[in-house]
Amino acid sequence: MAATEQPLDLVTIGRSCIDLYGEQIGGRLEDMASFAKYIGGSPTNTAVGASRLGLRSGLVTRVGADHFGRFIREQLIREGVSTQGVRDDDERLTALVFLGIRDPDTFPLIFYRENCADMALDDADIDPDFIRSAGAVLINGTHLSRPNVFDASVHACRIAREAGARVVFDIDYRPVLWGLTGKDRGENRFVADDAVTARLQQVLPLCDLVVGTEEEMHILGGSTDTIAALRAIREKTAALLVCKRGAHGCSAFPGAIPDRLEQGVTGPGFAVEVFNVLGAGDAFMAGFLRGWLRGEPLETACEYGNACGAIVVSRHGCSPAMPSWEELQQFLADGARPCRLRDDAALEHVHAATTRAGTWDELTVLAVDHRSQFEALCEQVGADPARIAGFKALALKAVDRLAQGDPRFGVLIDGRFGMRGLEAAADHPYWIGRPIERPGSCPLEFEGDADVATELLTWPANHVVKCLVFYHPDDPADLRERQERQLLRLQDAVRKTRHELLVEIIASRNGGVGDDTVSRVMQRFYDLGMRPDWWKLEPNDSALAWRNIERAIAGNDPYCRGVLLLGLSAPEGELIASFQAAASTPIVKGFAVGRTIFAGTASQWLAGEIDDDAAIADLSRRFAVLVEAWRIARAQVGVSNVSEVV
Template sequence: MNRLYAIGEVLIDFIPLQKGCALKDVTAFERAPGGAPANVAAAAAKYGAPSSLLTKLGRDAFGDFLLEELERAGVDTAHIPRTNDANTGLAFVSLKENGERDFSFYRNPSADLLLSEEEIDPALFKAGDILHFGSVNLVDSPMKQAHRKAIRAVKAAGGLVSFDPNVRLPLWDDADSCRRAILEFLPKADLVKISDEELEFVTGIADPETALHSLLRGDVKAVVYTRGGDGAELYTANGRCVSPGYKVDVQDTTGAGDAFVGGFLFHLLKQGASPDNLTAVLEQHHGEMLRFANASGALTTTKKGAISALPTIEDIQKLMDSQHAPA
């Protein structure tokens, strides 16, 4: 199997022990490893894909903790340098009664933003590898240039590029800066995952179907549209496929979208997807891939945290068997 490389942030999520409180009213938190690219890498690794994270950590106790947790999750950490120039990033989360979240981030900058393009080795990438990234680390920083170099390198090697905008507006000076960065990088991806909460913000188009088709430009061959508990849809130039969600007891939605992406990319690697055969692989295996990804995301919401809440393949199979969600 080829390798998944996720590039971007890894941080500590401080998750409240109480639900239904505004962040200012939370009195106790528990720490959990987080950051969307790290969550995706951990999910793919847990399901059996070779998985690496490209980021940078501070030389601090939180950085030590994250390295240990990533290694425990099966993620290759050989390409994570450490720095004294910034601390490891932190995010404080408040949970609403329905498990949805609000965030407060501490990074000005955090160590991950200091990963430079000189620290990206193009020789890492091979044909059939997948590079996955989000928008959180596309703010103006050395890390933004590192993304550009990594994308060029994986494309030159014959690999796939996956992009999940994962919009986090509190991290940007203004909404327009966030949107511009997303629209600059989106056409460089072969596969785009976008949620129902992000679609109109990114595209400026109110009608979902029109908006989704507008994303099929540049190198984009497929768009995966996630709708929370209502499941997901796959759009290609040749049509649309729908896969319903699963009913679970939602405790915390942190990392659910990342668990979905990790499960989906695991299946792409399993099927030997490449830029040349991506559409054919998706058309042949979309049912299994969407069911698995939906179950992966759903089960992650039944526990607190992201990496610590990832289900096993056996648990995913049990859920798929028990609810028999058709694709």
């Protein structure tokens, strides 16, 4: 079976851990105060990078039966990496690595890998059918440092070769993981050792591709002279040898080793500022394999590898920094890119938009993020505002009763009164939105911490940041400018905290609304550099208005997730009537409606006229009416739904 006919292009084998990256840059690891959590480990990073580039990848490893092991598994699924080969280890914990960015040449690491799950991998964990399902298998030098993982890696290689697949060897030399240096010297990349050289060379006859830095070629070849090391390697394998040379790019050697590295098939490097070299080699491997496994010329594979490495050295983290295929193409096409790549706003937007998890062709959301409106309801019925939290927790139960785990449903809940609902939502697969604006503020103000980024750092990563702005294109210039500054602050914050952003526009409060009013507001925001993941817009029965909105999005951000309709407390029948015009516009994915659904129910429950079960049933019923109406409207314009309302 040819590699292109197999279910997977690549299976990687070995390390899988949690990377805890220091968020303070330029200091000692001792002085770092907070850490960002990512999945890590060289073969895990490569599997993620390969998937983002369009290869069908899978991973063989062990993780602890713990919170971090579950995070690794969940993140791999989000990244499109097959977890068929990931085993839970009930006796060992998931490995950890603490990493820091001191300066362009210093990256302190501490490996917490004593008796960890992935180093317990053994022959029994290798599923022959899973290995045979791939066109290539990648093994990793670190996983040759213990007899059990060495045997597992070699076993997988032999299965792959018997199946006609190719074997890739990433030398990935970490002396500390071979016990050759102190545990506080995790960043040390080279210690000569004859025993390590002999162990690594045992796998060379099985290999079709060997990739490493010059230092890694030194340990594999047993010489600190790079050419001599490469020739020693060549004596033991006919594999393609690729030597990574950092800023100088790479040199590939399909045959005899020449006298100089430059005489190989070379791929020049890219001039970018080095921010963080950690993970660059894994990105190089993913990029090179994207070309090599798809039959591209060797020069192209080198170019892909060098470009992916250059992108990753400009960012924080390893796996999250891996580029997507769309991003790689944009990088290669843009000869005017800045040296400080993180300043390339267009590239950063493509990265964020093409690496976020999930897609929604339909999204129906119960919005109970209202705060002042609930306080007003309590005043009307004489209820204690402390009861608001209880009702918002019931709203989530109402969504779950209807949705029954269907991820096309969502909730929009605030953190002031709805924290219990937000906490409970963590155990469900639903879309979660959360407001950041101070209720009714115009000009826009943010709720919570005085610094919006500091506030968002306290929010779980899967909370979509929703911001309502009362904005009309004919507002006074000073009002528009104040609100625009706030929105730009918010966008900068969500990019740094890696949250998604939903911008809700209500123009009708400040002036008349015509067919181009909302699209003019959106275009103004786009011109300022705003690129929200979602828009939430007022209902409108004008087909022309929706065409203008769709053109604004298509012309400025083809990666936009879509538009949700808001309700503005419209009567149920009026809101349903407005669905028809919106449903014919593909960019509109559904709605996020609140008071139309909950107002009557909330009033009765807060007044003590109905109990919890009755409130849940009534909310679920009212929500179902709108969901069914939306799906009927979509069906009438030729957009089918996967399933009916539960």
